[in-house]
Amino acid sequence: MKAKEKISEYSEENLLRTFTESGDTVFLGELYRRYIPLVYGLCLKYLNQKEAAQDAVMDIFGVLADKVPQYEIKNFNTWLYSVAKNHCLHVLRKDKNVSMVNIEDVLVENQAILTLTDKPQSQEEMEALSYCMDTLPEEQKRSIQYFFYDEKSYADIVDLTGYALSKVKSYIQNGKRNLKSCMIKVLKLNPER
Structure with missing residues (x-):
């Protein structure tokens, strides 16, 4: 538990590796927390609705928990951008009521x-x-x-x-x-x- 107490000091690489090795979502949560403003902005850009963007931010965390262990991620920022964008495009295809402007x-x-x-x-x-x-x-x-x-x-x-x-x-x-x-x-x- 001592390692988790200083989790905010972990580098992105350490958080990613520790999550992949342990499966403990606390590490993934800390890593994702650092990118939430960027992910929210991207989702807002695509979905054009605050509520839909907020829902997407939460949904993407669930997607990450499943996907991260399946990939060898060299650059988390770039990879997360792709995952978030694909998620938003999926939402747009699924929900015809969301603006595609x-x-x-x-x-x-x-x-x-x-x-x-x-x-x-x-x-x-x-x-x-x-x-x-x-x-x-x-x-x-x-x-x-x-x-x-x-x-x-x-x-x-x-x-x-x-x-x-x-x-x-x-x-x-x-x-x-x-x-x-x-x-x-x-x-x-x-x-x-």
Whole structure:
């Protein structure tokens, strides 16, 4: 019990390791407590309702107790962000009454990359997109494929590829830029368009 008395002095790594080894949720609770304001902010952003965000914060703790022992977590902060975001997206899919305003940016990004002109894509545009996808570096191609075509979340892509979350975001951003540049060349479009 002496170790628990000074639990607030434990590093994140010690808390994570001790919880994984012992299964004692007191250690996980202390670790999670440090991130509650960030998790709440993320949940509020996605769910757009205080009560729903508060419920999600509590639900996520239960999810963590089950998931943490199943993963080798290198960066708890990044991993927790992915878990919390996936939980919020799951809540949004399940509860149609929750506003989805705050995730429109993802949908807009999807449309921006797959429809580079204002009109519906022609056969020529589809062929150009297919050609340009093949010119991307493998990491960008896989990340773009999973995110836009397979509608996977960042966390899903991390799980599927083993890439770090920051790398997945970078691959998608750079891949989008490279695709747009390639399509402009292939279709001989005015870049201002």
